[in-house]
Amino acid sequence: MTRWNPEALDQMAKMYRGGDTLAVIAAAFDVSRAVIAGLVSRNPEVFPKEEREKQRQLQKAADAAAKAAKSTQSEASKRRGVSAPTHQAGYLSEEDEERAIAARIEKRLRAAKRAFDTRHMQLAGSKTVPFIDCGEFQCRLVISGSEDALGPDAPCCGRPVAEGSAYCPQHLKLMYRTPGRAA
Numbered sequence: 001m002t003r004w005n006p007e008a009l010d011q012m013a014k015m016y017r018g019g020d021t022l023a024v025i026a027a028a029f030d031v032s033r034a035v036i037a038g039l040v041s042r043n044p045e046v047f048p049k050e051e052r053e054k055q056r057q058l059q060k061a062a063d064a065a066a067k068a069a070k071s072t073q074s075e076a077s078k079r080r081g082v083s084a085p086t087h088q089a090g091y092l093s094e095e096d097e098e099r100a101i102a103a104r105i106e107k108r109l110r111a112a113k114r115a116f117d118t119r120h121m122q123l124a125g126s127k128t129v130p131f132i133d134c135g136e137f138q139c140r141l142v143i144s145g146s147e148d149a150l151g152p153d154a155p156c157c158g159r160p161v162a163e164g165s166a167y168c169p170q171h172l173k174l175m176y177r178t179p180g181r182a183a
Helices: 006-017 022-028 033-042 049-080 094-115 169-175
Strands: none
Touching: 006 022, 006 033, 006 049, 022 033
């Protein structure tokens, strides 16, 4: 257990009353957030919650006032036919924001498609079999690229399956992990 010197406790209390989060305080003192949370709960006289709540209420009021002023400003500019300036840091026009959202969605879709690319799982020296022709005891792992359309003609591994599985022993190792083992 670490004993904190009074100067460090005073600095922490000052940051706490100033509205800093426990994570920010913890980072400043190179400890975990839980350590600071424990100090706060054990020392209510040093870390008064009333002052912190007052600070939060003031911050909320200031944020609300700034938001109201911004919306009033943009409403007035819309009436005059003037668009809001987009050069300010942190603010994007609606079109730019929509483009950014679309770009993030496209990036996620590309990542999802890459996740379904199984061409690298084809075993050397084995021929693929169309999915529709796979028998009950043949490996049904689809070997295709992310851009390939899946259907009854999708190529599968086709090797003999492991007992009680839909995959051959090599693909079974790739597809399943034993519960309780670290990755």
